[in-house]
Amino acid sequence: MPINQYANSFVCDLVAYETGKPIDETARELGLDPASIVKVASNENPLGPSPKAKAAMREALEEANLYPDGAGFRLRTAIAEKYDLGLENVVIGNGSNEIIELLCHSFLNRDAELIAAEHAFVVYKLMATLFGAKYVEVPDPGFIHDLEGMADAITPNTRLVFIANPNNPTGTVVGQEAIDRFMERVPEHVVVCFDEAYFEFLDEPFDTLKFVRQNRNVAVLRTCSKIHGLAALRVGYGLCGKDVAAILQKARQPFNVNAIAQAGAVAALKDDEHVEQTRAVNKQGLDFYEAAFRTRGLEFVPSVANFILVNVGDGDRVFKEMLKQGVIVRAMRGYKLPDWVRISIGTAEQNARCLEVLDSVLTPVAV
Known part of the structure; x- marks a missing residue:
């Protein structure tokens, strides 16, 4: 059989x-x-990749016989300093995709719902399905996230809302005013994930990290794959309210980001x-x-x-x-x-x- x-x-x-x-x-x-x-x-x-990142990775290769720092202290410290956050706010992942998976591990089950936009990153739907949760797809007129419609879709069973901003594959963005209105409507039982893999390309950046500093139930995802050119290394991170971050750390596998990738990412983050x-x-x-x-x-x-x-x-x-x-x-x-x-x-x-x-x-x- x-x-x-x-x-x-x-x-x-x-x-x-x-x-x-x-x-x-x-x-x-x-x-x-x-x-x-x-x-x-x-x-x-x-x-x-950044030339500085390549040099750091070559140096780290000399100690490839040793396990990486499972807590990612140097990398998490570099990220925390870059964004003026605490170490307790930073979760590192094998690409930001792993942070998406950690969120789903932590908050989804057969009774839960995940909300995303119609033309958002397809991995959200795959993850919802994989964890047996209900996937709620909200139309996005003009290929732009309708945050009012997404807020309207929240129910007592909603656990995660994913907002890809800028969005892949449309390249569109939702501005600060719409984000702030949306966050005013989000209840405490919902974790909002701002997936910001392309954030560094913005000429007029918005601020979602203020919600992290307020210890809201949010996860702001960034990556070293795009602007930093380290896609092969799979280094991403979540900037989260400390309560959300503490949960994700429990779901994270030890040594999930290898030492060579960590060294390259630390250098890349500093190469303006x-x-x-x-x-x-x-x-x-x-x-x-x-x-x-x-x-x-x-x-x-x-x-x-x-x-x-x-x-x-x-x-x-x-x-x-x-x-x-x-x-x-x-x-x-x-x-x-x-x-x-x-x-x-x-x-x-x-x-x-x-x-x-x-x-x-x-x-x-x-x-």
Whole structure:
């Protein structure tokens, strides 16, 4: 008899999260030189890691025979100092995705509900399903979180509300006024997770850390994968009210962030020059794509993050045709956006190549 019948049905019924296609796999399948492939599918930093982070990681490699600091003292201290918080407010994770999982471990069960926006990060729905909780999806007109609608959806069974801000895959943002109104309505039995993986790309940042300082039931998620270019290391962190943080620490596995990753993250967090260089490259890339899409009459969602969502008519077809030419974008059918693709911002050369290939696979339009 198949083992499936003995596994939890809600796990067997899940559709596994689809990651961006790796460069090496694409090169093998298509017989291409890996160096010729342009990957703009996973919102990675095209400049790579901070030079300071690379130096710190090389040094840490010399002690790879030792277990890492299970409490992450140096990394948590660097994070706490950066945001003027206490050590008790900081939880580190194997990517910010692990903090999402820790929240679900801690607060979800078969009687609980998780609320998120319709076009938010798909992992929220996967996690709710995995823990047997009810997933409540709130429409997001114009691809922007409707925080009033999300507040209206809260019930006595609601335990988690996820607000991706800026949101992936839409690149949209909700401002301070809407956030403050929402937080005034949130009851004490609800933990609000502000997922802010793309926060550092904002020109006009909002403040959710004030709720952490007030010891509200919040978790503000940040990551070293995006602006800091350390996606391969999987380092994320939660800035939480101390009561929420204490619960997450109990759910966290020891040694969940390896020593080399911790060393690289500590150095990266202090490298403001690399952050500003990344922001500048990203701004130029966003301007390039927006101007190009307007010229071509392509519908797109103005973005504040390091990617842009564009309507190409048939996202799956465009993804496959571009892939044949060695350019990897992300089709959006999994987000209920079958007509769209998401393009990560690359270097000027990568952006130009991506647009060239996109032009070649689209139905001819006036340019």
